[in-house]
Amino acid sequence: MLTRRKFAALGAVAGLAACTTPELAPVARSAAAAPPQHPPLPAFYAAITDEPYPIPAVPPGALDPALWRQWVANPWGDHPHGTIIVDPDSALLFFIDSPDRALRYGVSVGAAGFDWEGTARLQFRRAWPRWTVPESMIARKPELEPHSVAHGGMDPGPGNPMGARALYLFQNGIDTLYRIHGDASPRELGHAVSSGCIRMLNQDVIDLHDRAVHGASVIVLRSVKPKGVAGVY
Template sequence: MISRRLLMASAGAAALQACARTPAPEVSRTATPAVTPPAPVPAAYGAITDEPFPIPAIQPGVVDPRLFRQVVASPRPDMEEGSILVDPDAAYLWLMQEDGNALRYGVSVGAAGFGWWGEAKLQYKRKWPRWTPPDEMVERRPEFEPYSIANGGMPGGPDNPLGARAHYLFQNGEDTLYRIHGACEPAYLGKAVSSGCIRMLDHDAIDLYERVRDGVRVVVLPSLMPDPLKTIY
C-alpha cells in the first residue's frame, strides 16, 4: 500500500522534472561574415560584338564603380563645351558639355618618369589605330623593335596597345607622341601604369570617339602625387 507521504513525494518529483528546461543544442559562436556582392556593371560595359574585333564585357567587381562613365557637374565651368580636362591624380577625364555638366570617364595615366601634362589640341582620331612606339621606348624595351617606326608599327587589333580608338595630341602643330586611347586592362583602371598616355577602357574610348571633335582643347593637369602606384612599362 502506497503511503500518502510517498505519493506526495513522487508527485513533487514529477512536477520538478516537468518544469526542467530541455538543454538547448550547442550553437557555434563563430559567425559567418556576410558577403557583399559586387556592384552591378552598367549595361554600357557589356560585350561589344559589332566592331572589327570583339570587346569583352567588364566583369563585376573588377572596376571601382566611381570610374564608370557618368554625368557630373563640370569641375571647370570656364572650359568650353567639347573640351577635355584630365586630372591624373583623380584618374578622371572630363568631356565638357554645354549645360554646365561634364561626362566623366575613369582613366589610367603615366607612371613615374613618364607622365605628361600641359595644354594640347586633339589633332585627329583613329579607329583601331596602328601603334608605332617612339624610338626612345624601343631603346628601353628592345622587344618592341619589330613594331618600331622603321618597321611600320603594329596593325590595329586586340593586342595593339592603343586599343579600339586613339586620339592624338598635338602642341603648337607638333605631335606630342601622347595619346588618349583604349586598351586599358580593367584591373589597372585608375592607376598610374602607362608610358605617359591616357588610357581608357575600350568601351569608353569608343564612346569618347563618337562625341569629341577634332581640334578641341585638351588640358592635362600636372600630377602632385610623389609615388604613382605601379609601373608596367
C-alpha cells in the same frame, strides 16, 4: 606648357601609410564569409560585338563605381563644348558637354603623365589604330623593334596596346607623342600603369572618340602628388 622634357619616365618611390591597427572583435571559426556584393554594372559596359574585333564585357565587381562613366556637374563651366580635361591625381577624364555638365570617365595614368601638364590640341582620332613604338621605348625593349615606325608598327586588334580607339595630341603642330587610348583593364583604372599616356576601357574610349571635337583643347592638370609615382607598360 608641354615640353619634351616632361615625357621622361619617373622612378619608383616608396609610399608612406598610417599603420594604426584597430582592435577587432573575435570572429567565430564556423562563420562563413559573406560573398562580396557588387552593384550591377551599367549596360554600356557589356560586350561589344559589332566592332572589327570583339570587346569583352567588364566583369561584375571589377570596376570601382567611382570610375564608371557618368554625367557630373561641370567643374569648368568656362571651357567650350568638346574640351577634354584630365586630372591625373584623381585618375579622371572629363569631357565638357555644356556649361552645366560634363561626362566623367575613369582612366589609368602613365608615370610620365604625373609630370606632364598644359594644353594640347586634339589633332586627329583613329579607330583601331596601329601602334608605332617610339625609338626611346625600343632602346629599352629591343624586342619591340618589329613594331617600329620603320616596320610599319603593330597591326590593330587584340594584343595591340592602343586598343579600340586613340586620340592624338599635338602642340604647335608637333606631335607630343601623348595619346588618350583604349585597352585598359578594369582593375588598372585609377593606377599608374601606362608609359606616359592616358588609358581607358575600350567601351569608354569608343564613347569619347564619338563625342570628341576635332581641334578641341585637351588640358592636363598639374599633379600635386610627390615625384616618383611608378608605372609599367
